[in-house]
Structure formats: structure tokens, C-alpha cells
Amino acid sequence: MTQPILQAQDLHKTFGKTEAVRGISFDILPGEIFSLLGPNGAGKTTTISMLSCLLAPTQGDARIDGHSIRGQAAQVKAVIGVVPQEIALYPDMGAMENLRFWGRMYGLGGASLRQRCEELLDTVGLADRSKDKVETFSGGMKRRLNIAVGLLHKPKVLYMDEPTVGIDPQSRRRILDTVIELNRQGLTVLYTTHYMEEAAELSSRIGIVDHGQLIALGSQVELTKLVGQVDTLRIGLDPEGLEEAQLLAAVHKVKRVQRASLENGQLLVQAEGGHAALGGIVACINQAQARLLDLRVDEPNLEAVFLHLTGRALRD
């Protein structure tokens, strides 16, 4: 049986009276892309920070490639690469200059460092901008260079904390393709995101995190089975003059409807066989004299799983 390359056991982190992480445990096998999916503030970054030896766990431990984050930080740091959520680069230094500096921080040097920097600039498509200052780069280019820094020392596990936040779709696509390619070459990736689509596309397994706890873990197929054949209906309503309580009470009475919530004019309904329930729901809307702005029916997906487990949308 293959040994996990990363084992997190009952990780806790408390800041003052706030419990940011409350007992997270999971394993990652070599060659996997494992995603932690959850809304902002769920505890994903705190978990990655503990696994990076940036924060000491209040309780629990993790072993990466056999080394404990509690007592063997130096060994752990040597086998992990970290791509933080922020653009952690020096904007007034060139791309190559940044890579060379960070390479030295990983103990690299000489001709091998130069060669590795050139390879990585090529990998992330910045070879022709190697001398340009990072401050002249677009957001997507900065993100790609940010990833390259995490790969300098050829880590065994790469942590990527929300690496596509705040960039255009084209750059996002390029980053996702880079992650897939790196994984194809054998790199194990721990990926955090609040984008359900990214987790779905990239991951062999997904851990859903909410309020500092891992509330579900499995492959996408395993997770969607949790909600059965329940569809999610998203109905946009004009909030002006909307009698929310009255409408929700009516929708809950519609046959096949399992759960309904209304927030900021967005009616979220989970119903078994969503299309079949649609007629009844629209009738309720008409009866409440609400104005329907848009309507979408989603078949079971990770977002529905999150909604099913927490009663809230993933992007709440």
C-alpha cells in the first residue's frame, strides 16, 4: 500500500479566543492533487500555514515525507514548495533577480541555480521578460512567477494557496494548465480554493472545509453522492417589496423541495428533480407578486454538496 506523503492529524490553531482550525485530519498520497475547498475564512490558509511551519499548531501534528512539522521544520521546509495567496515577490527587482534570490534562500547557487531559474521562467512563460521588474508585470504574470518561486528547489509537495485569486480568465486557465502539467510530471499538490470549478477540474480528492473543520472528504463523485439527485435552483428576484418570510414558507411547501433560503434577492432551492419542482416554485413567486429576474438549475455538484452540508452557498 502506498504511504501518504502528507499526513495531517487533528490540527488545531487558536488565535486568542478564536479557533481558526478545529481538528483537521487528512492524508495526501504521492502524485495526488488534493484540494481544500471552502469559503473565505474557513481555515484553509491557516491549515497551509501550519503545514508550511509558518504557524505552530495549538494541537495536533502533521508529517510530510516522514518529517514532523513540530520538531523537524528544517527537513519539512526542504521538501515543500509554497505558493502563497499574496504575490510574495520583490516588485522592484527583475524576474530572474527574484528567482535567484529565492533560490539562494533554498540553498541553491552557482550555475545550477541559473539553469533552474531559466527552466522555470520558460515553464511559466516569462523567459522573454526575465530582466524586467516585477512591478511592470500584469497580475497573471506575477502569479506565474509566484508559482515559479515555489518550484525552485524541486519540492516533493507543492502547496498552492488560492493561486488564481484576482486574475483574468486567460491567466487563470494558464495557471490551472501549469498545475495539471506539474502534477503529470509527478508533483504532489495541495491546492486551496473557494472556486468549486477549480477543485472539480484539478483534484483527485477534495476536502471541504468550513468553520475550521473538515466537513467532507472524498473524490468529486463520492462527494456529490452525498446530495443524491438533488438539483440546486438559483432564482434571482427583485428585492423591492419582497415578502421574504411569506415566500419562503410557500416554497417550502412545494413538493420535492428539501431546502430553501433567500438572501439579497437570491432564492436558493434544493429539490429532488429540480425541473419538476420548478412549476410550483414559480407559482409561489407569482403569488407573492415578486418579480423574477433570472433562473438557473444546477445538477448535483460540489457547490450543492457544500449547500447540502452547511445550508449556505460556497461564496457566502
Next chain:
Amino acid sequence: MRALYIGWKDTLRRFRDWKALAGMLAAPLLISALIGLAFGNLNDTETPISEIALAVVNHDDGELGQIYVDVLHSEDLTDLLAAENMDDLAVAQQRIREGELRAVVYIPAGFSDNLLEGAQGSDFGSHAEVQVFTDPTANISPFIVQSIVEQISNGLNSALLAGQVSALQAADYAHILQERMAGLGEAVADQLSPENFDVRESRLGLNVIQTGESGPAFDPYSFFVPGMAVFFLMFSVFDGSRSILQEQTRGTLPRLITTPTPHSQIILGKMLGTFLTGLLQFALLVLASTLLFGVNWGSSPAGVALIMVLTVFAASGLGALLTSAARNESQAGIVVSAVSLIFGALGGSFFPASNLSGIVDLASRLTVNRWAMEGFTKLTVGRAGFNEILPEAGVLALIGLVTFVLAMIGFKRRFVR
């Protein structure tokens, strides 16, 4: 080794920043130039030196010793000198040691007789000595007292030797002592006027022995360039110290911590960057001021180098300590700016701190600027040698060492959570 990379990276980044360079190099040179021009013009400005505490111990029964007493008490010098008469030389010297007096002018018994007798023989004036005892911790005021005594002596000497009153020539030298000294020539002339002193009677010599350092005419650049250099060094070094908090905010410090580079190397590297930047800044200021203003940094390049290195070391340590204690980057900015200004004002970057007394003097001695300025002024104004600046060097080294160690501890606690 990785600390060196971090330090060098910070230094390079700092020297690529044109705005930072303006603050580090252009501003101190410009302000030094303006102050130097202003203080170099007797008609335009007031000297910051005033009421130098001085005792006159006159054991001479003759008229010549009395001339010194009268000049030093003359109305023209009341703004500049706060002279008092004392009888006991030992007590007067003790008061210097206690910081109550900056200088004692001692006219020994038989001074006038010796002069007059010496004038008749071959050992012309060899036994006539006026001694000036000075406060070794003060820099400018002893120099001024010595200059005044020297001018009285020169005037007297000229009169005795040439048989004519030449004390008015003293006014030619008054520029070194600023406007408050402009009346010195007249004061000396009054005392040496034919009514008071019959110059035809004697052709006598005179020696002045000074216990303090003598030197060339006071050059305002020699004082203000080091003053401004230290003042702006504190600003830039303190600002540089904040870069560790900037890196924390911008995410590069957490990323550094996730690399296998030990925490101690990271913190040391950051402090090294501040130190290297400050050192380079100060060295460039020394070079530029020498080329632009002709500042003479003294006869001990090793002394200048030592005080420079230790001043930057102490400033870097203090900056790091203040930063390590600050809650965030903006709080650190406010604290270090305030400390820079207070240290500049108290520590003698704008005026000689040797004039301070009591609790203000004590507070001044707690600043890096004070010890740096004492060291530099000894070298530039007093022309001191290497050994003479060792006390200041020792204090700066101690400040640097203590603050560096405390900052290291503070940063470790802060970043290892």
C-alpha cells in the same frame, strides 16, 4: 551566508530607490550647505553658542593678569561667556569635572612680574604662562575660550613686542566665533589702550599653555556636516529597519520563513541590510562633504571609520529594537520618526550638546546622536587622534550590542508563532 544575501538584497533595493536616495544623501548635503553658508556669514546669523560657564583664577598681583580678568568679564562678551572669578584652582578644576564649568583660565602668581623680568633677559617670557583647563567632554565651548585667551595674549604680545596696540587686529579673527564675538577686538583694545597700559614701557613675550586641544579656525561644516549626516542616518536606518514589517505585510517575510533559511539568518540578514545601507550612506556623505565643502574629517581616518561604523551599528540596533516592539508598520513609522527628531534635537545634531546641563544633558547622553557627535566633533573640530575617541566608540558599541540582542529576541518572539 544567507543573511548576507538578504542584507545585500535590501541594500541594493534601497539604493535603487531615488526617493530614498534623496533623503539619504541629497537632503543632508543640501541642509549642511545652507547651514554652513548661514553660519559662515557673521552679519546674517546668531551663533548657537552662549553663556559658556567659565572661571577665571587670577593669582597674579600685577596689571597684566588683570587684563585677562577684565576682558573675560567685559560687557561685549557677556552673551558669550558667563565668567566668574575663583581663588582656588583645584576647586575650579573639580567644577569642570562635575560639569558645572566648561573651562578655567588660570593666571599664575607672578605672571606680570615674570613677563616684565623676562623681557629684560634672554629667557624672554618663558615663565609667563596662562593656562586654560577645559572640559574634555565638551567640544566647541573650550575651543572658543581658548581662542579668546589666545587673542588676548596675541593682542598683549603684539603690544609688548611691537610697542604698539595691535589688539584691534583681533577683530580679523572674530569670524571664527560668530557675531557674539565681534566685540572681542574692541574689548581687548580697550584694555590695551594707552590709558590702561603703557606699551612704551615694555617689550615682553608671552606663552599660553592650553590643557585642551588647540586647532585651526572653527569651520561650521566640520560641525554641521557630521550633525546632519548623523541626523539623516537615523532617519534612513530607522526607515530601513521597518522593512522587516513591510515584508511581513507584503508576504515576502512569511515566504522567507517557509524556506529552509533559519529564522536567525533571516532576522540577521534584515538587520545587516539596514547596517550596510547606513554604512554606505555615511561613507558617501563623508566623501561628498570632503569634495563639495572641503570638510576636514580630522587626522585620524581610522577614528572616523570607527565612529562611523559604530554609529551605524548603534542606529541599526536601535531601529531594529523599536521596530520589533512596534505593533505594525505604521506604528513603527510614527515611533521611529519621533525618535529620530528627538534624538536629533537632544543629541547635538543641530547645536553642540556640550552646552546642555542637568536632566537635559543626561537625556542627551542616552542618544546615539550625542555619542556620535562627540566622537565626530572631537575628530573634525578638535583634531583628536584615534585613542581619544575610544570612549565614544565604546558607548556606541555598547548601545549597538544591547539593542541588537534585544531586537533579535523581539523579532524571534514576533515571527515564530
